[in-house]
Amino acid sequence: MSNLFVRKATGMVRSWSVFDAFIYAFFSINLVTLGFYSFSQMYYFSGGMIPALLISAAFIIFEVVVYASLIAVMPRSGGDYVWQTRIFGGGIGFILAITGWWFTLWLWTPIYGDMLRQIVITPLLGAFGMQQAAVWFAGQGNALFLCSLLTLAFVALVIILGMKSYARIQKYSFYAGMLGLLIVIFLLFTSSPDAFKAGLDSNSASYFGTQQLRMYDATAVAGVAAFASTPLMGGSFALIMVTLPYLVFFNLWPNWGATLYGEVRGATDYKRNFAGMAWALGVTTLLGILFFLGVDRTIGWDFYVQANATWWNYAWGYTTEVPPLPVWPNPAMLAVFLTDNRLVQIVVLLLMSTWWFGWAGTLFLSSTRVIFAAAFDRLLPEKAAELNKNGTPVNAMLYMLLPAILVSALYAYNLAGFRSITLAATQGIAIMYFGTAIAAIILPYKKKELYEASPIAQMKVLGFPLITVAGLIFGGFLLFLLVEWFFDPWLNTAGVPPGLYGISIANTNSMIFLGSCYAIAAAIYYGFKARRKKEGIDLDKVQAEIPVE
Amino acid sequence: MTKLFFATDIHGSDICWSKFLNAGKFYEADVLILGGDMTGKAVVPFTHKGGKNYQVTLLEQVFEITNEDELADMKKRVRSRGYYPYLTTPDEMAELEKDPERVSKIFLAEVLKVVQQWMDLADKKFDGTDLKVYCSPGNDDMDEVDEIVRSSRRVLLVEGQVTPLDANHEMIASGWSNRTPWDTHREEDEDQLKVRYEAMISKLKDPRNAVFNVHVPPYKSGLDEAPELDKDLRPVLAGQSLKPVGSTALRKAIETTQPLLGLHGHIHEGRGAMKVGKTLCINPGSMYEQGTLLGALVNLGKDKIENYVLTSG
Numbered sequence: 001m002s003n004l005f006v007r008k009a010t011g012m013v014r015s016w017s018v019f020d021a022f023i024y025a026f027f028s029i030n031l032v033t034l035g036f037y038s039f040s041q042m043y044y045f046s047g048g049m050i051p052a053l054l055i056s057a058a059f060i061i062f063e064v065v066v067y068a069s070l071i072a073v074m075p076r077s078g079g080d081y082v083w084q085t086r087i088f089g090g091g092i093g094f095i096l097a098i099t100g101w102w103f104t105l106w107l108w109t110p111i112y113g114d115m116l117r118q119i120v121i122t123p124l125l126g127a128f129g130m131q132q133a134a135v136w137f138a139g140q141g142n143a144l145f146l147c148s149l150l151t152l153a154f155v156a157l158v159i160i161l162g163m164k165s166y167a168r169i170q171k172y173s174f175y176a177g178m179l180g181l182l183i184v185i186f187l188l189f190t191s192s193p194d195a196f197k198a199g200l201d202s203n204s205a206s207y208f209g210t211q212q213l214r215m216y217d218a219t220a221v222a223g224v225a226a227f228a229s230t231p232l233m234g235g236s237f238a239l240i241m242v243t244l245p246y247l248v249f250f251n252l253w254p255n256w257g258a259t260l261y262g263e264v265r266g267a268t269d270y271k272r273n274f275a276g277m278a279w280a281l282g283v284t285t286l287l288g289i290l291f292f293l294g295v296d297r298t299i300g301w302d303f304y305v306q307a308n309a310t311w312w313n314y315a316w317g318y319t320t321e322v323p324p325l326p327v328w329p330n331p332a333m334l335a336v337f338l339t340d341n342r343l344v345q346i347v348v349l350l351l352m353s354t355w356w357f358g359w360a361g362t363l364f365l366s367s368t369r370v371i372f373a374a375a376f377d378r379l380l381p382e383k384a385a386e387l388n389k390n391g392t393p394v395n396a397m398l399y400m401l402l403p404a405i406l407v408s409a410l411y412a413y414n415l416a417g418f419r420s421i422t423l424a425a426t427q428g429i430a431i432m433y434f435g436t437a438i439a440a441i442i443l444p445y446k447k448k449e450l451y452e453a454s455p456i457a458q459m460k461v462l463g464f465p466l467i468t469v470a471g472l473i474f475g476g477f478l479l480f481l482l483v484e485w486f487f488d489p490w491l492n493t494a495g496v497p498p499g500l501y502g503i504s505i506a507n508t509n510s511m512i513f514l515g516s517c518y519a520i521a522a523a524i525y526y527g528f529k530a531r532r533k534k535e536g537i538d539l540d541k542v543q544a545e546i547p548v549e
Numbered sequence: 550m551t552k553l554f555f556a557t558d559i560h561g562s563d564i565c566w567s568k569f570l571n572a573g574k575f576y577e578a579d580v581l582i583l584g585g586d587m588t589g590k591a592v593v594p595f596t597h598k599g600g601k602n603y604q605v606t607l608l609e610q611v612f613e614i615t616n617e618d619e620l621a622d623m624k625k626r627v628r629s630r631g632y633y634p635y636l637t638t639p640d641e642m643a644e645l646e647k648d649p650e651r652v653s654k655i656f657l658a659e660v661l662k663v664v665q666q667w668m669d670l671a672d673k674k675f676d677g678t679d680l681k682v683y684c685s686p687g688n689d690d691m692d693e694v695d696e697i698v699r700s701s702r703r704v705l706l707v708e709g710q711v712t713p714l715d716a717n718h719e720m721i722a723s724g725w726s727n728r729t730p731w732d733t734h735r736e737e738d739e740d741q742l743k744v745r746y747e748a749m750i751s752k753l754k755d756p757r758n759a760v761f762n763v764h765v766p767p768y769k770s771g772l773d774e775a776p777e778l779d780k781d782l783r784p785v786l787a788g789q790s791l792k793p794v795g796s797t798a799l800r801k802a803i804e805t806t807q808p809l810l811g812l813h814g815h816i817h818e819g820r821g822a823m824k825v826g827k828t829l830c831i832n833p834g835s836m837y838e839q840g841t842l843l844g845a846l847v848n849l850g851k852d853k854i855e856n857y858v859l860t861s862g
Contacts, residue, residue: 005591005592007590007591008733009731010689010726010731011817013783013784015783016784017783020787020789024789074839167789170786170789267609267610268609276787377858378859385822391769449629450839450840452626453840455609536856542846542858545862546568549571
């Protein structure tokens with residue numbers, strides 16, 4: 001748009017910095033929290049981790065195209081909920097978005113809590129010599145529940161502080177976290193396997209009071225017994241593909257913080273949004289590869305997988321035998337064992353902790369927005385969107401916090417094997433994304449005028465709209481993930497529960513959790529629709545397009 | 550009981566104006582109220598390239614037009630986003646580059662032409678009906694817009710006035726806002742806004758049953774959250790940092806008077822309904838560039854809001 005013919009008017013803002021957008025997307029696909037955590041759980045696959053990272057990124061780039069396109073066509077409209085509602089009509093958007101952005105986030109709470117203790121609390125307590133406390137926090141039950149509550153307290157604090165303050169905390173966390181990660185990578189690339197062995201043996205004793213003199217060897221033996229197998233490289237294409245439904249727990253989220261405010265200027269806005277998310281995906285993937293190579297060089301890839309297998313076999317309850325290293329083998333902690341300087345160790349662990357603090361605060365951000373949007377659409381009580389005198393959405397917060405406490409307890413105490421459904425936290429959101437991918441595919445045809453007057457109208461691939469092509473690829477990828485999660489038909493042909501990813505249809509917990517979420521969402525939608533009808537409000541009509549005569 | 554429909558910030562969109570005019574029948578409303586900012590933000594040049602050929606740059610995409618059908622289609626597309634098509638030549642474009650005053654005149658002429666078309670359409674549509682249509686231009690609307698609205702038989706200009714809506718409810722209206730970074734047409738300091746509001750409130754017979762149709766939302770109401778901008782009008786922290794930009798004078802006026810209803814706009818992203826004390830404040834938001842008319846339907850009862858819902862039409 002020529003500036004010559006644009007006047008000064010409210011909302012005529014300039015483009016935001018791509019680097020800032022990159023930071024928020026970069027934190028969403030968080031290498032140190034989501035990445036290190038999910039990599040460690042993937043100890044039993046046969047596809048190489050480096051090719052898996054690259055292939056998953058190749059698919060997820062189409063997610064970036066889909067979301068950047070939808071934002072360019074329908075900015076400021078509230079994301080998945082509104083896109084799906086406007087393109088499909090009816091309650092599909094509500095049911096998928098409420099489940100994906102609200103209910104599923106309850107399950108993320110204990111997962112965030114687990115990361116809080118494994119990434120922040122336990123290593124730091126160990127570094128300060130508080131051995132018993134460090135080991136206690138790594139334990140099951142009460143420790144995990146307490147950390148889930150601490151997570152909720154932190155998230156509530158962020159909501160009370162507001163995004164203006166937290167956005168700054170995130171930016172500072174980015175710089176601190178990156179410094180910590182670069183030091184970790186530096187340590188991994190400048191040390192030797194022998195130094196690591198010695199460092200592990202001595203530091204594990206001083207951090208956690210372990211009696212095991214040969215920690216490295218004992219852990220390796222335990223890891224072999226736990227069937228540690230995942231290679232760094234190699235594996236057939238099929239075996240690599242089968243690792244992706246687990247890996248996306250880490251990198252399916254570059255779109256998390258994508259926003260567009262003010263007037264859309266044109267195709268540049270699409271490109272900026274795309275660039276912010278795509279750079280985040282690309283840089284995180286490269287850092288992941290660098291991290292893997294560093295691990296391979298100094299810690300030893302096999303040992304890394306064995307240590308992870310030992311921990312998760314115990315944490316998931318496949319054995320009651322406490323691992324030689326009685327805490328999660330946090331790679332940052334293993335890396336700081338390469339130096340004997342306790343002060344350096346503490347500083348690096350503190351810097352690495354900022355990855356959690358800069359990321360976890362947004363746990364309920366999207367949920368709060370969806371609750372507000374639903375309340376404004378009169379599909380929830382009016383009170384759901386009320387603010388107190390300080391501007392805090394107290395009720396929306398309670399809608400998140402109270403169920404999250406219950407779900408955290410189920411998870412922490414592993415009641416009825418509830419912990420096996422960890423990946424359902426990804427599955428619920430992926431199902432919502434699938435709805436959005438379908439919406440993107442049909443957008444140029446279902447909303448032709450809207451599409452043709454948008455900044456992406458001329459973006460085509462072989463004559464087909466780019467958004468449709470990207471939607472087909474991303475939707476196809478999601479369909480593959482869903483088939484794998486629900487049925488894992490290739491490697492678990494017998495359908496043995498809980499399945500390769502823990503959330504197959506053979507896992508009753510997972511099915512009950514997911515089914516309950518959708519049932520509650522549908523009950524809310526149809527219940528409130530009927531109630532409003534009695535009050536004289538036809539919700540179908542207020543969402544319907546007014547005819548233009 | 551009176552059922553009112555409120556929409557705002559349609560910024561020159563023909564589609565939204567047509568929908569607004571049809572909203573009375575569609576939602577069975579008794580009263581239509583259009584909040585401020587009815588004029589568009591951009592003129593799109595259609596540069597003549599000889600014969601029936603034109604070149605148009607819309608949203609940074611270049612379109613080559615080769616016949617009249619394409620020309621009509623492109624004009625419609627430009628209008629659907631609330632922009633104004635302007636047929637020009639390469640020579641005129643070169644001259645305009647050097648003459649910003651002439652550009653402003655063209656802009657004003659295009660804006661007023663469309664407002665006149667809208668008023669004509671409303672007059673034609675509502676002649677012989679009982680539907681009441683009220684309008685109060687906003688901070689982005691030039692002063693010249695008022696005269697055209699005032700000339701309409703069926704659209705009533707209510708800026709600065711107390712307007713009876715029914716036997717129990719009166720409405721005060723203002724499109725003026727507190728200061729913005731864009732130095733727009735109708736903005737002033739908070740103490741001046743206070744005087745403006747008090748002048749109208751003092752004339753209300755029953756302030757508790759009043760409707761405050763004020764373009765800017767009350768400060769810190771949740772309806773006024775906008776991205777924080779740096780000195781170059783660039784959203785800081787990629788738009789993640791939001792801050793309240795509403796009027797403190799209006800907030801004070803609402804807290805003191807406690808009217809039944811506040812109708813607001815200004816912040817397109819601020820869609821929502823919030824209570825300020827006992828007052829229900831609504832900002833339906835705006836998605837005018839998508840041709841979607843966001844609005845609010847409110848049933849006014851004696852001493853209470855019977856019901857309300859935000860609409861997306």
